[in-house]
Every structure is written in C-alpha cells, then in structure tokens.
Amino acid sequence: MDRSTPPPSPEELEARLESVDGRLQQVTMRLEALCDLLVARGAVGEPELLAKVREIDLRDGIEDGRNVAPQVQVCAKCGRTRVGEHRFCAHCGSDALQAL
Known part of the structure; x- marks a missing residue:
C-alpha cells in the first residue's frame, strides 16, 4: 500500500480477517482429514507423522510450530x-x- 492510499476501515479489516479465518479453518479441516486417512489406512503411524511435523518445524532452525525463515x-x-x-x-x- 502506498502512502496515498487510505488505510482500510475497521469494518474492511474485520471482513478480511473473517475471510482468512474461514479459509484457514477449511485448510485445517482438510489437513486433519488427510492425516486421519493416512493413519487409518496404515500408510503412516501417529509417531512417524508427529516426527515429520517436528522435522518440518525445525527446517527454519526454530522449534515454534511454524516453518517461517x-x-x-x-x-x-x-x-x-x-x-x-x-x-x-x-x-x-x-x-x-x-x-x-
């Protein structure tokens, strides 16, 4: 946003946040479904899945539940x-x- 553009109103920010939150909930639900299917079908065990999540978390050098350098x-x-x-x-x- 350049300096000539007025900042969004609180209502616009709230609508954007609600949209992002809805999309995040959908992605979270789909990811949970995929993990459940993988474990239920024996493709991966829960300990192996958690170990992979920790490995990915540590890729940025910080164990914080995020993968952001x-x-x-x-x-x-x-x-x-x-x-x-x-x-x-x-x-x-x-x-x-x-x-x-």
Whole structure:
C-alpha cells in the first residue's frame, strides 16, 4: 500500500480477517482429514507423522510450530542488515528498510 492510499476501515479489516479465518479453518479441516486417512489406512503411524511435523518445524532452525525463515532486511540508507520485521534501522534510525 502506498502512502496515498487510505488505510482500510475497521469494518474492511474485520471482513478480511473473517475471510482468512474461514479459509484457514477449511485448510485445517482438510489437513486433519488427510492425516486421519493416512493413519487409518496404515500408510503412516501417529509417531512417524508427529516426527515429520517436528522435522518440518525445525527446517527454519526454530522449534515454534511454524516453518517461517527469519526475514532479513537491509537499510537503504546505511546498508546495514537486520533480521526480523522491523520498521526502523537500529543503526541509523531510517525507515528505509527493505526485505532481501
């Protein structure tokens, strides 16, 4: 969103959140059904399934129930890099951080 575009209203944000929540619930239900079918048909055991979930969780180096690599940002003003999602550069204070 550029600076000339007004931010969405609280009602628009609520509608978007409800839409995302509905899609997340559908995906979660389908994933649960697939896991149940795999275990019920003997294609994979529950311990093996949980071990795979943990392996995937650790792919980003952090056991936190997510598989999201830390974002690296570079400051367009001073060139320093920073890990995470930040608004301002910790070195020079600029708001010119860009994702790598």
